[in-house]
Amino acid sequence: MSLCDLTVHEVLDLIKSGEVSAKEVRESVLARIEKVESRVCSYITMTPELDSDGAFHGLPLALKDNICTRGVRTTCGSRILEHFVPPYDATVVTRLKAQGIGIVGKTNMDEFAMGSSCENSAFFPTRNPWDLDRVPGGSSGGSAAAVAAGEAMWALGSDTGGSVRQPASFCGVVGLKPTYGRVSRYGLVAFASSLDQIGPITRDVLDSAILLSVIAGHDPLDSTSAPVPVPDYVQDVRRDVKGLKVGLVREYLGQGTEDGVRSCILKAVEVLTDLGAHVEEVSLPHTAYALDAYYLIAPAEASSNLARYDGVKYGYRAEGAVGLLDMYQRTRREGFGEEVKRRIMLGTYALSSGYYDAYYLRAQKVRTLIRMDFQKAFSEYDVLLGPTAPTVAFRAGERTSDPLSMYLSDVCTIPINLAGIPAVSIPCGFSGGLPVGLQIIGKPFSEAIILRAAYAFESSTDHHKNRPALTGEGGEA
Amino acid sequence: MGVYEAVIGLEVHAELNTDTKIFCGCPTRFGQEPNTQVCPVCLGLPGVLPVLNQAALHKALKAALALNCHINQWSRFDRKNYFYPDLPKNYQISQYDLPLAEHGYLEIEIDGKKKRVGIKRVHLEEDAGKLLHEDTGGTRDRFSMVDYNRTGVPLIEIVSEPDIRSPEEAKEYLENLKTILQYIDVSDCKMEEGSLRCDANISLRPAGSKTYGTRTELKNLNSFRAVYRALAFEIKRQSEVLDSGGAVEQETLAWDDARGVTVKLRGKEEAHDYRYFPEPDLTPLQITEEILSGIKEGMPELPQQRKDRYMRELGLSAYDATVLTRSKTLSDFLDDACRLGAEPKAAANWLMGDIMRILNAEDKGIEDTPLSPGHLVEMLSLIDDGVISGKIAKTVLEEMLFTGKTPNVIVREKGLLQISDASALRTVVEQVVKDNPKVVDDYRSGKEKALGFLVGQVMKHTKGKANPQMVNSILKEVLDG
Numbered sequence: 021m022s023l024c025d026l027t028v029h030e031v032l033d034l035i036k037s038g039e040v041s042a043k044e045v046r047e048s049v050l051a052r053i054e055k056v057e058s059r060v061c062s063y064i065t066m067t068p069e070l071d072s073d074g075a076f077h078g079l080p081l082a083l084k085d086n087i088c089t090r091g092v093r094t095t096c097g098s099r100i101l102e103h104f105v106p107p108y109d110a111t112v113v114t115r116l117k118a119q120g121i122g123i124v125g126k127t128n129m130d131e132f133a134m135g136s137s138c139e140n141s142a143f144f145p146t147r148n149p150w151d152l153d154r155v156p157g158g159s160s161g162g163s164a165a166a167v168a169a170g171e172a173m174w175a176l177g178s179d180t181g182g183s184v185r186q187p188a189s190f191c192g193v194v195g196l197k198p199t200y201g202r203v204s205r206y207g208l209v210a211f212a213s214s215l216d217q218i219g220p221i222t223r224d225v226l227d228s229a230i231l232l233s234v235i236a237g238h239d240p241l242d243s244t245s246a247p248v249p250v251p252d253y254v255q256d257v258r259r260d261v262k263g264l265k266v267g268l269v270r271e272y273l274g275q276g277t278e279d280g281v282r283s284c285i286l287k288a289v290e291v292l293t294d295l296g297a298h299v300e301e302v303s304l305p306h307t308a309y310a311l312d313a314y315y316l317i318a319p320a321e322a323s324s325n326l327a328r329y330d331g332v333k334y335g336y337r338a339e340g341a342v343g344l345l346d347m348y349q350r351t352r353r354e355g356f357g358e359e360v361k362r363r364i365m366l367g368t369y370a371l372s373s374g375y376y377d378a379y380y381l382r383a384q385k386v387r388t389l390i391r392m393d394f395q396k397a398f399s400e401y402d403v404l405l406g407p408t409a410p411t412v413a414f415r416a417g418e419r420t421s422d423p424l425s426m427y428l429s430d431v432c433t434i435p436i437n438l439a440g441i442p443a444v445s446i447p448c449g450f451s452g453g454l455p456v457g458l459q460i461i462g463k464p465f466s467e468a469i470i471l472r473a474a475y476a477f478e479s480s481t482d483h484h485k486n487r488p489a490l491t492g493e494g495g496e497a
Numbered sequence: 498m499g500v501y502e503a504v505i506g507l508e509v510h511a512e513l514n515t516d517t518k519i520f521c522g523c524p525t526r527f528g529q530e531p532n533t534q535v536c537p538v539c540l541g542l543p544g545v546l547p548v549l550n551q552a553a554l555h556k557a558l559k560a561a562l563a564l565n566c567h568i569n570q571w572s573r574f575d576r577k578n579y580f581y582p583d584l585p586k587n588y589q590i591s592q593y594d595l596p597l598a599e600h601g602y603l604e605i606e607i608d609g610k611k612k613r614v615g616i617k618r619v620h621l622e623e624d625a626g627k628l629l630h631e632d633t634g635g636t637r638d639r640f641s642m643v644d645y646n647r648t649g650v651p652l653i654e655i656v657s658e659p660d661i662r663s664p665e666e667a668k669e670y671l672e673n674l675k676t677i678l679q680y681i682d683v684s685d686c687k688m689e690e691g692s693l694r695c696d697a698n699i700s701l702r703p704a705g706s707k708t709y710g711t712r713t714e715l716k717n718l719n720s721f722r723a724v725y726r727a728l729a730f731e732i733k734r735q736s737e738v739l740d741s742g743g744a745v746e747q748e749t750l751a752w753d754d755a756r757g758v759t760v761k762l763r764g765k766e767e768a769h770d771y772r773y774f775p776e777p778d779l780t781p782l783q784i785t786e787e788i789l790s791g792i793k794e795g796m797p798e799l800p801q802q803r804k805d806r807y808m809r810e811l812g813l814s815a816y817d818a819t820v821l822t823r824s825k826t827l828s829d830f831l832d833d834a835c836r837l838g839a840e841p842k843a844a845a846n847w848l849m850g851d852i853m854r855i856l857n858a859e860d861k862g863i864e865d866t867p868l869s870p871g872h873l874v875e876m877l878s879l880i881d882d883g884v885i886s887g888k889i890a891k892t893v894l895e896e897m898l899f900t901g902k903t904p905n906v907i908v909r910e911k912g913l914l915q916i917s918d919a920s921a922l923r924t925v926v927e928q929v930v931k932d933n934p935k936v937v938d939d940y941r942s943g944k945e946k947a948l949g950f951l952v953g954q955v956m957k958h959t960k961g962k963a964n965p966q967m968v969n970s971i972l973k974e975v976l977d978g
Contacts, residue, residue, distance in 0.1 A: 088544045209543040213777035242546050327587035328541045371772035
């Protein structure tokens, strides 16, 4: 193991005791990037000049490339923003900088966060560090792969339908989607505004709690950020789970869930039971409609959010256009990829006069039913449990020609976004040598409770300690 | 030819006079260098979010209350989606099915008869930028430029019910609306700067009918006069279409002010589909009773109330009260002058007479001149004290309006002090009597009018400074004695 394979709280302890310097940690990360980046391809833009001031000594963080950084291009994995340099920092970036967390690079992603494999990046696909022939998941695939490969100590992603949790699951790391409104979205390039949320991707649960503490809280620049006090996640995480009431979601273990995934989840149930939690099966009856509702609501919002990329003000503008309409059409035809265009068309259609009631409005009603499913379940249980994804990481190219099969990989994560509640994915075992993620879901603003359950599980298992073989070569110590 | 009744509805956009924009902190100053009043939020850069300016909300609510609207306890913002370069996000944050306020009315008066025009809704939205079309002449490159300074300036849209029946009523509605918005200090209402804009819908129906005919929408109405003329033109045009057995087409027309005609912009089939949906970046608006009572408490006197007060307390005629209250600054001036001790009727007469005449000639408002209420009061007391005559006062007033000097200073500098020295006046009178023996004879033979001429001569000799009452009595003394 190298320094870059440790967790943030481990290296902070080592720095505090004087055993290593922050500089050594930063150099270890840069050396790892040097060594594996050509194979993993986590980053779109490197920003290796790390400031070492502040509480976190510039410990390198990988930032998803849809989070705006002043003076550093922010592409969203898209041609249309390939050369876009924001004149301002996202609120989370301001908060990272204030705590002395260094941004080592901007990570690859599915274009505008639309995808589940990182293959929709306009630039290149990212590979899964556990098996380079497989996808890292998406859309925050670059961030998850970077953390798994030791190319960063920690990372931020964004999660609209599972984009933090599913790649965390595929890459064997911890991914948290906070409650909608817990973390400011100011400076996060919008995909679907009512669903988007920034979340930490880390090597263990304690690091997730630390990073959440840095980024959480009300922001006057985001009207949808909640003025709810931020608890001490790091303290809360260590409390035990005796008597915790846990609901195992029946629908998430249904058809389409691989046996290897199912058996890991059932083993996790045993672990939690041994720790004193009461686990029962629970049903969320409207789960089957979540995917359909999501693929109307998210594209509808996206069709409006992405309208601003028109070649007029910034970003890509097509050459040789004749007149305004032609410029719009060429710019967007050439600037956007297939999946983005597909969703813009879906969303435009769903909002159109004569179709609005049948599609958008109906989807919103389904969303309410899904939210009520969760409310009902949470009247009996403290947390809910299930797999993060129905499968382990699939092979690159396996689903690119079939959007529907790609969409299905988010079937267990999408309902959580629709309900606006928090959920964390943590490593809970391996199937065929590939990581499996356990998803723990909580009530609104109960991040402390799901992190506590996750920490208790993690503390009595070793899954999170595994590192992909790719990084083991070379024997640095 | 059939007898038709016009059915008219007006849609007014008024820019709110807040210091900053509706969803960001940029200033709203008019007439600045292009693209200097902008930030990432109003430019719609990737990742930015709107935050509602509470002052804009406050002003919108104030307007809605002044227009007698019901304020919805819950309302929300929606996105109106359409592509145009002056709209940086390619959607406008507006309100759709849950507007801020509904079901109000505005009172108008035509030929002494009062009428209520219903207000369908008042909602809050953001303004768009401006396109500048540049034809660079010699080169092949013709291009357009965008100025985003206006982008995000808060607007209220005020939609009337189709209760207006004539161009006269439309003009009266707009005048009253403008006056109210100015009184409550929510908008400058300058049509020439675009801070007040108006679109009109108009249809005709046979007199007495209760159903609506097919309407046209009129745009590019850049003055109240244009609204009046465009509506009058449309009434004539639609009448002719109907009289000839044709059908009015539902379409959007632009008023060509120079040619005095409406021209087709787009037909029904080209109508936009704005794909409205709730704005997810803003939370729903809850307007509590507490907020509303705070605004009601701070509500200033409205034009109608002030007009009633002028008639009741100052004894002004309905006409005078209407003229004076139409301009808030003018009637504020009157109120201030009265507060400083002016006799209300005298002050009102000066304002309606010489002051308005000069302002109209100069095309200015009273706020554009250095004249202050205190100066007017000072001038009135100079007249009362016999220091200057009413005639001299006109000269003094003109000087006050242009230079801002106090009447005392002007009187001193120009030597306009009234001559009230009896012996000095007697000398002048005796000279005039001596110089005009024929007129004196006329007077003595009973021609009373001759006296006026002699008074005029005395005034001429004294450059108007003689005390008129004293001149009269001394003249009579000399002539009759």
